[in-house]
Amino acid sequence: MKNLFPILLMLIIMVNASAHGGKNHEHANIFENLQGNNKAAILMVHFGTTHDDTRALTIDALNKKAQAEFPGVELREAYTARIVIKRLGERGIIKQKPQDVLAQLKKEGYTHILIQPSIIIDGVEMESLQKDVVEVQSQFKEIRIGDPLLYSPEDYEKLIDVLTKNIDSETAYIWVGHGTYDSNTAQYAMLDYMLKARGHTNCFVGTIEGYPSFDDMHQQLKASRLKKVVLVPLMFVAGEHAKNDIAEDWKNDLEKEGYSVEVKMEGLGQNPEVQDLYISHLKFKSAHRKIGIIEKKAIYEVTGEKME
Structure with missing residues (x-):
């Protein structure tokens, strides 16, 4: 019973803190927890592109905005698309995979890593990134991963x-995503x-x-x-x-079906307001630690309070 009291106290504090830090989170600023020789860095993770024009307007723009938000923090980037890394490398443009950048950060003495992906949905790209992090997590004191653009219902609403700003009610607007063949495609249907x-x-x-496919949309x-x-x-x-x-x-x-079609050749990442949504995820994750399911169950077992 003597040993149980501090554990009980800690769990109660976590329950109370999570109520103010978003569901499944507790307040814990990653930068305020640095001690001694601890060093923190931000890693921006992108799928990548071989197109220089859109890269400057999206990936580079988001990186700059993140650096401006955290001016004193080291910022690096990584690409997840191997083919993009290869093709850019052939042109003398060097990009690295997340594992390689994390290994370099470890070598340079960084102990706390804050990762923000420019991924749209919580799908295979997020799963791949999370696996990469799990492989090296024990080498760092802490690694946190920010949410993709669409994660909570509030993200969809935002x-x-x-x-839908300034749209015309007499015009049909069709947003076309990459899509996936597994259950994660439901997120497009949700939108x-x-x-x-x-x-x-x-x-x-x-x-x-x-899903939804072209025919479903049509x-x-x-x-x-x-x-x-x-x-x-x-x-x-x-x-x-x-x-x-x-x-x-x-x-x-669509034109074969008699529609008058305009293509807005602009990635979501070009929109400053969309960039701000990613930055809001990064800022939230910098100030909050996610409470995993094992911790939540431990809290419930001791306190009887279920965390939603």
């Missing part, structure tokens, strides 16, 4: 507010559903590889009876998929 629930019946979501589009269409990439950068699949394939297929 993005919808940005996407489509929430757009309609917010009254944006002229807004549609489709994916190149997943059924809704036909029912709307709108004939003027704007295609917009639901991607961080307007790269290969945007320039080939959206600006060519989707545009041509």
Whole structure:
């Protein structure tokens, strides 16, 4: 019983703190916890692109905004797409994988790492990043990963507010995501559903590889009876998929069906308000530590208080 008291006290503090730090989180500023020779760094993780024009407007712009938000903190970047790293390397542009950058940070004495990905949904890219982190987590005192653009329902609402600014009710807006063939594709359907629930019946979501497919989207589009269409990439950068699949394939297929089609060749990452949404995730994660399911169960077992 004597040994149980400090544990009980700690768990109660965690419960109370999480109520003010967002669901499943407790207040814990990663920079305030640095002691002695501890060093913190921010790692921005991107899928990457071989297109210099969109890279400058999206990836580089987000990196600069993150550095401006944390001016005294070392900032690095990593790319997850091996083919992009290879093609850029052939042009003399060196980009590294997350594992390589983390290894370098470890060698340079960094102990606390704050990672923010420019990923859209919580899918295979996030899963891959989390696996990379698990492999090296024991080498650092702490590593935190910020959420992708779309994670909580509030994230969807905030993005919808940005996407639907100044839209024309007589025009159909179609946001086209990359998509995935596993259950994570439901997140695209969630965005489509929430757009309609917010009254944006002229807004549609489709994916190149997943659900909703082009045909799924087209059924809704036909029912709307709108004939003027704007295609917009639901991607961080307007790269290969945007320039080939959206600006060519989707545009041509819709024009064959009699639609007047405009393509907005702009990645989400070009929008300063979308960049700010990523920065808000980074700032939140810098000030809060996620309480894992094992910790939550331990809290419930001792206190009887279930954490939502």
